[in-house]
């Protein structure tokens with residue numbers, strides 16, 4: 001059972017770089033998959049990040065006026081209780097839910113924990129591990145060709161990752177820290193690192 005909290009690496013409200021429309025992106029902390037070549041190793045540990053009230057994230061998302069949430073990682077389905085609560089609370093407020101997972105849908109469906117509740121509150125599931133040797137060259141949002149867009153509801157049926165462009169959201173905060181969202185390939189990451197003087201970037205599952 002969840003205590004109403006979720007362990008997150010980062011929350012970014014009001015981004016257009018993580019799916020259709022204006023979204024709140026939530027990077028779950030902890031990933032048991034640890035794909036070779038993942039550029040988010042800082043999200044691997046389940047003990048890092050911030051322990052944050054689920055309802056606080058949803059309330060802030062609603063007040064920002066976003067269309068929905070994008071749950072990325074880390075691995076959202078490593079926290080099935082909190083993920084189920086977060087996705088359900090978001091849908092109760094009329095928000096759409098897109099979730100990325102390094103696990104395949106068929107595998108998630110065999111679980112006997114609250115993963116089924118979590119999936120029941122997801123509109124679009126993007127599944128499959130990142131495969132560095134199988135780089136995606138055509139579709140937006142995903143890093144490798146094996147990853148699938150599975151519409152669990154009709155909400156995002158018109159979203160076509162093969163015809164939309166990847167967007168990148170770069171924010172420089174008052175303290176000089178830099179937030180990056182969206183997908184960049186190796187060339188883009190290198191260019192951004194040169195531009196900002198940092199190598200810290202983020203990729204979805």
Ligand code: SF4
Nearest residue numbers: 031034035038102205
């Ligand atoms: S790509 Fe996603 S699923 Fe794979 S190790 Fe990185 S965070 Fe985990």
